[in-house]
Structure formats: structure tokens, C-alpha cells
Amino acid sequence: MARRLSILKQPIFSTFNNHLVDYPSPSNLSYWWGFGSLAGICLVIQIITGIFLAMHYTPHVDLAFYSVEHIMRDVQGGWLLRYMHANGASMFFIVVYLHIFRGLYYGSYASPRELVWCLGVVILLLMIVTAFIGYVLPWGQMSFWGATVITSLASAIPVVGDTIVTWLWGGFSVDNATLNRFFSLHYLLPFIIAGASILHIAALHQYGSNNPLGINSSVDKIAFYPYFYVKDLVGWVAFAIFLSIFVFYAPNVLGHPDNYIPANPMSTPAHIVPEWYFLPIYAILRSIPNKLGGVAAIGLVFVSLFALPFINTSYVRSSTFRPIHQKLFWLLVADCLLLGWIGCQPVEAPYVTIGQIASVFFFLYFAITPFLGKLEAKLIKNHCA
Incomplete structure (x- = not known):
């Protein structure tokens, strides 16, 4: 037993043990x-x-x-x-x-x-x-x-x-x-x-995994x-x-x-399309008639994702307890699927118009995020009052 414990204290094994074996995880992970x-x-x-x-x-x-x-x-x-x-x-x-x-x-x-x-x-x-x-x-x-x-x-x-x-x-x-x-x-x-x-x-x-309830689970963790x-x-x-x-x-x-x-x-192909996993971004690119605007829109996709933690104002993490955000989230999922479908369609009506509307909603989700947290907090306060 003493020999086994001494082996586990070696740097390689201790790192493996701390992060993959004895790593404390919230008990309600799904x-x-x-x-x-x-x-x-x-x-x-x-x-x-x-x-x-x-x-x-x-x-x-x-x-x-x-x-x-x-x-x-x-x-x-x-x-x-x-x-x-x-x-x-x-x-x-x-x-x-x-x-x-x-x-x-x-x-x-x-x-x-x-x-x-x-x-x-x-x-x-x-x-x-x-x-x-x-x-x-x-x-x-x-x-x-x-x-x-x-x-x-x-x-x-x-x-x-x-x-x-x-x-x-x-x-x-x-x-x-x-x-x-x-x-x-x-x-x-x-x-x-x-x-x-x-x-x-x-x-x-460093801070541990989140969990489905979105609450602090530091007192209820298991290996x-x-x-x-x-x-x-x-x-x-x-x-x-x-x-x-x-x-x-x-x-x-x-x-x-x-x-x-x-x-x-x-010989140019009749319809140039990327792999399926690029199609939502490709649809956003095509929705902007200006080339520079399309490139800027692609950059804005990643800027929006980067900014999300810093523009979030909600005190509640899980959408289980955020009914408004929950609806917006599923609309975002549907919107991304729609953009993926638009990305593989010809650049013609009505696909261009649908792609532009879907692109606007994609960015609207991130634009709404800072105000949504404050709105939800206000609704909770009024409900509690």
C-alpha cells in the first residue's frame, strides 16, 4: 500500500489522478x-x-x-x-x-x-x-x-x-x-x-465543472x-x-x-459549397451583398462568441430557470439549422432573403443577452414582491 501511494505521488501519476480519477465532480452531472x-x-x-x-x-x-x-x-x-x-x-x-x-x-x-x-x-x-x-x-x-x-x-x-x-x-x-x-x-x-x-x-x-442546475456545487461533489x-x-x-x-x-x-x-x-463547378460544418457561417457570409461586409460578419460571429461571458448580466446560469432565455435558445438552434440549409442552396430568391433574416436573428440573440439578464432579474424581483 505504501509503495502504491508513493507511485501515485509522482508528478505524472499525481496529475493523472487529480484530473481524471479523483477529480471532484458535481454529483448531478448528466x-x-x-x-x-x-x-x-x-x-x-x-x-x-x-x-x-x-x-x-x-x-x-x-x-x-x-x-x-x-x-x-x-x-x-x-x-x-x-x-x-x-x-x-x-x-x-x-x-x-x-x-x-x-x-x-x-x-x-x-x-x-x-x-x-x-x-x-x-x-x-x-x-x-x-x-x-x-x-x-x-x-x-x-x-x-x-x-x-x-x-x-x-x-x-x-x-x-x-x-x-x-x-x-x-x-x-x-x-x-x-x-x-x-x-x-x-x-x-x-x-x-x-x-x-x-x-x-x-x-x-481551476473552478470545476458547471452543473445542470447552475448552482454552486462545491459542497456536493464526488470523485x-x-x-x-x-x-x-x-x-x-x-x-x-x-x-x-x-x-x-x-x-x-x-x-x-x-x-x-x-x-x-x-472548369468552374455550377454550385460551389463548403463542407456541411461550414454552411451556417457560409450562409451569413453570402447574406451580405458586400464582400468586405461579409468578411466583417464572419469576424463578428467569433467576436460575439468571445464577448458572451462579458455581456452576460444574468445571475442565473441554467436555462432551466430562465424561461425567456430558454425559448430564445431553441430559436437560436433552429436558426443555425436554417442557416446550414440556406448555405447549401443557390444564391437566388427566396434563399438570399431567408438567409439575411436568419443572419439578423443570429446576431440579435447576442445583442439581446445584456438586456435579457436585467429583464429577468426585474421580473423575479416583481414576482417575489
């Missing part, structure tokens, strides 16, 4: 609190499969598309690696989006967890950049034209816009230099995301193991089944068929 660990599993899957795929990938405009086909056809288990990596990206975003909406519903961004939320927004931004440049690597039609359209948006930035585009391209068009630097960044960024995730967990564990790991394990098994269905039975359902056509700068 299954919604399992998406953080699921996101970590998704990141590990992406890093491991990405490393093995990089061993066979050739970042050259003449060979990239065919190297991906080589992985699929000739490398033993290559098809599994590719499908796990491609569908794993979608699973990663599904898990993170659910994690974010759970945080919005239960007020996990409220003081004293501002840093936890802000680091989460940084991770989301890094994920979007990583996924975008990864989408370019297969060098299919949608990869090439998606890269051309999205990177050219930077030209709308006054003074330095054209310089930024030239730097992103590594020249005067999307070409071999672009593919090389995108491949390098795509290999590097997941490790930066992993580092940011560690900081995210450290910031979370993570053996009580809560079982809930996480159930989520991991369900996630493994969900991912397996896509990998083995519908590996291409979340992708675009045009990306199985080699990139051709002389």
Missing part, C-alpha cells in the same frame, strides 16, 4: 457533460489517422489527387484511414457543436469560467481553419474552387488584403505553393489544438472515478457505433461528389 471527453477522442483519432495518411500523401498539384486514390486503392487499410479521417472531421464538429450549445443552454460561460469559454472559442476557430485547409488537400474540383473563393475573401480587407491573399496563395493563383503550405499547416495545427485543449481543461479544473466514467463510457460506445455507420456504410454521404473529379482551373 450525459450532456460527456461531449468534452468525446471531443478529445475525436482529436486523437484525427491526429493518428492524419499522421498515417501523411506518410502516403504527395502535396503536389500534379500528384495530390492521385496520391489520395493510391491511398484508397493500393495502401493496405488506406481506405479505412481515409474514411475515418474524413468522417472523423464531421464527427468532431458534431460533438463540438453539441458541446457549445450545451454550454449556451446551461450558462457554462458565466463567471468565473470566462477563460474556459474563450479558450473553447479559440479551439473552434482553429478547428475551422484546420478543416478548411484539410478540405483543400485532396485537390478535387470542390477543393480547388473552395480554396480559391474563400482565400480571395481576404482581398476585401483594406490596404493589406491583396498582400494577404498573395501570401496565402504563395503566388498569384491557387497553385503548388498553396497546396504545400496548406499541407504543412494542416499537419501542424492539430497539435496546436491539442495544446489549446490542455489549457481549456486546466482552466475548467470522477468510478462514478462518472461509466456515463462517459456509454457516450463513447454510442459515438463509436455512430461513426462506424458512416465509415463502413455511408462514407461519402457527408462529402461532395465533385471532389472525386480532379481539380481543373478551367
Whole structure:
């Protein structure tokens, strides 16, 4: 027993024990609190499969598309690696989006967890950049034209816009230099995301997890193991089944068929769309007729998310006890789904008008937040009086 205790006091084991075994958790945590660990599993899957795929990938405009086909056809288990990596990206975003909406519903961004939320927004931004440049690597039609359209948006930035585009391209068009630097960044960024995730967990564990009631649970906590790991394990098994269905039975359902056509700068696809997890932001971008305004709107999405902990005025965290906010939250969820649908529709009436209305409501949610907390406090005071 004494030897076991001395081993647990070693730095590596004590850190593991304090943060994953004996970590004090609120006793009323639900299954919604399992998406953080699921996101970590998704990141590990992406890093491991990405490393093995990089061993066979050739970042050259003449060979990239065919190297991906080589992985699929000739490398033993290559098809599994590719499908796990491609569908794993979608699973990663599904898990993170659910994690974010759970945080919005239960007020996990409220003081004293501002840093936890802000680091989460940084991770989301890094994920979007990583996924975008990864989408370019297969060098299919949608990869090439998606890269051309999205990177050219930077030209709308006054003074330095054209310089930024030239730097992103590594020249005067999307070409071999672009593919090389995108491949390098795509290999590097997941490790930066992993580092940011560690900081995210450290910031979370400084004050402890929020809980469904949103109240101070410091007097009612139990060890993570053996009580809560079982809930996480159930989520991991369900996630493994969900991912397996896509990998083995519908590996291409979340992708675009045009990306199985080699990139051709002389032939523009009829309808350029990004991957599904970019569609809500893409819809907001398209809703602004001015290019600079569209870029500013994308920036405002992340500014709004960053600002949320600091503009929140509600003394109550959980939406369970905030009926007005609860309704607004579900309207926001529906609005994001609507924006995702609009993002894959043609740029024509009535889709443009619907996208503009949905974009206005998205930002309206954050604009209302500071006043909503004061309104709810006033209603509670009047009710108590």
C-alpha cells in the first residue's frame, strides 16, 4: 500500500489522478457533460489517422489527387484511414457543436469560467481553419474552387488584403505553393489544438465543472472515478457505433461528389459549397451583398462568441430557470439549422432573403443577452414582491 501511494505521488501519476480519477465532480452531472471527453477522442483519432495518411500523401498539384486514390486503392487499410479521417472531421464538429450549445443552454460561460469559454472559442476557430485547409488537400474540383473563393475573401480587407491573399496563395493563383503550405499547416495545427485543449481543461479544473442546475456545487461533489466514467463510457460506445455507420456504410454521404473529379482551373463547378460544418457561417457570409461586409460578419460571429461571458448580466446560469432565455435558445438552434440549409442552396430568391433574416436573428440573440439578464432579474424581483 505504501509503495502504491508513493507511485501515485509522482508528478505524472499525481496529475493523472487529480484530473481524471479523483477529480471532484458535481454529483448531478448528466450525459450532456460527456461531449468534452468525446471531443478529445475525436482529436486523437484525427491526429493518428492524419499522421498515417501523411506518410502516403504527395502535396503536389500534379500528384495530390492521385496520391489520395493510391491511398484508397493500393495502401493496405488506406481506405479505412481515409474514411475515418474524413468522417472523423464531421464527427468532431458534431460533438463540438453539441458541446457549445450545451454550454449556451446551461450558462457554462458565466463567471468565473470566462477563460474556459474563450479558450473553447479559440479551439473552434482553429478547428475551422484546420478543416478548411484539410478540405483543400485532396485537390478535387470542390477543393480547388473552395480554396480559391474563400482565400480571395481576404482581398476585401483594406490596404493589406491583396498582400494577404498573395501570401496565402504563395503566388498569384491557387497553385503548388498553396497546396504545400496548406499541407504543412494542416499537419501542424492539430497539435496546436491539442495544446489549446490542455489549457481549456486546466482552466475548467481551476473552478470545476458547471452543473445542470447552475448552482454552486462545491459542497456536493464526488470523485470522477468510478462514478462518472461509466456515463462517459456509454457516450463513447454510442459515438463509436455512430461513426462506424458512416465509415463502413455511408462514407461519402457527408462529402461532395465533385471532389472525386480532379481539380481543373478551367472548369468552374455550377454550385460551389463548403463542407456541411461550414454552411451556417457560409450562409451569413453570402447574406451580405458586400464582400468586405461579409468578411466583417464572419469576424463578428467569433467576436460575439468571445464577448458572451462579458455581456452576460444574468445571475442565473441554467436555462432551466430562465424561461425567456430558454425559448430564445431553441430559436437560436433552429436558426443555425436554417442557416446550414440556406448555405447549401443557390444564391437566388427566396434563399438570399431567408438567409439575411436568419443572419439578423443570429446576431440579435447576442445583442439581446445584456438586456435579457436585467429583464429577468426585474421580473423575479416583481414576482417575489
